Amino acid sequence: MVASKKPTEVRIAGGKLPPIPLPTNCPGCGVGLDHEELRRHTYVCECGHHFRLGGDAWIALIADRGSWKERYGDVRSHDLLNWKVPKPYQETLEQLRDEGLNEAVRTGTCTLGGRAVWLAVFDFRFVGGTLSIVAGERLARGMEQAAASGLPYVLVSASGGARMQEGVLALMQMAKVNAAVGRLDAARVPFFSVLTDPTFGGTAASLALLADINIAEPGAAIGFTGPRVIKQATYADLPAGFQSADFQLARGQVDMVVARPELRRLLAHLLEIYP
Ligand SMILES: [Zn+2]
Structure with a gap:
């Protein structure tokens, strides 16, 4: 029986x-x-x-109530390249911090359906959710901790790509976070990525599409370069729905498209079935 x-x-x-x-x-x-x-x-x-949700809303949506513990929030960006256009980078950073935003990526631990996880969320309001030195550092540190402790890693992306104000130092973060993703894989730690509108450039071309399961929100635009630039460069007529979540699902770039009200339940389920 x-x-x-x-x-x-x-x-x-x-x-x-x-x-x-x-x-x-x-x-x-x-x-x-x-x-x-x-x-x-x-x-x-x-x-x-x-x-579109900000980082604080994503944390509230995904983490069990009262379980969020922010990590590396004191690692802060500075203007290392003396960047002045379209406006001084240091001024941009200080203005956003005055508005209560910390960085384009926040990371920490929480429980999800009672299970402890690492959670990282992008915030598009902070310089377009761009991958910066600090964003890359927070992501990689969290992944290394997740790999060492065996906690699953959940990522929510909303990003325009690498941060131009940090030049090649921002581009280097793609390699750094990808190496950290490799450590999660080597440690057999599950990695789930949620791609929201929009996820582009260096973020889509690195960690956001490298998870064990890549989940897109309905209607999210996901790609490397936007359709306008591709059209200008190729003179090609782009297909209907180009770079939409469903378009990427049909081509195997993402594994599922899941409506936001179902997301917590899905993630909790995935955490149960993954060893
Ligand atoms: Zn409506």
């Missing part, structure tokens, strides 16, 4: 999402938005439009 297996209870409710700036009407369907209602639905409109 086979004993009935009671499904493992998964706490699905993360913390309450913070308010985010929203338009009056949904850009997907044009309907007037009830901001509180939308917040309860993880900022996904009934028509399926997924509004």
Whole structure:
């Protein structure tokens, strides 16, 4: 006789999402938005439009309530190249910090459905979620800790690519984080990547598409260079839906497209089935 297996209870409710700036009407369907209602639905409109979330909202959505412990938040970016265009880089950094944003990547530990994980989230509001020296350092350090301790690694991306204000030093982060991904793999530690709108450039070309399972949000634009630049360079007519999540799914670049209200449940399930 086979004993009935009671499904493992998964706490699905993360913390309450913070308010985010929203338009009056949904850009997907044009309907007037009830901001509180939308917040309860993880900022996904009934028509399926997924509004962009900042790093704090992603942490609240994914981490079990009260479990988030930020790590390496005191590792800060500086203007090493004396970058002045379009405006002084140091000024940009200080202005964003005054607005309460820390960096384009925040990383730490939390539990998800009761299981301890490392979590890293990009924040598009900080210089377009660009991969900087500090972002790369936080990502790589977290991965090394995850590999050493055997904790799964969950990544949420929203990024324009490598940060031009840090030049080749930012590009080097692609190699650095990829080496850290290799350490996760060598340690047999699961790595799950969630690609949100937009994930481009050096971020898509490095860690965001190198996970054991790459999960895209519906409607997310994912690619290396944007369609406008590709069109200018190739004079080609690009296919409908070029670089959308579904387009990338059909071509095997991502493994699944999952609506945001289902994401926590999916990640909790993946954490259970991966050894
Ligand atoms: Zn809508």
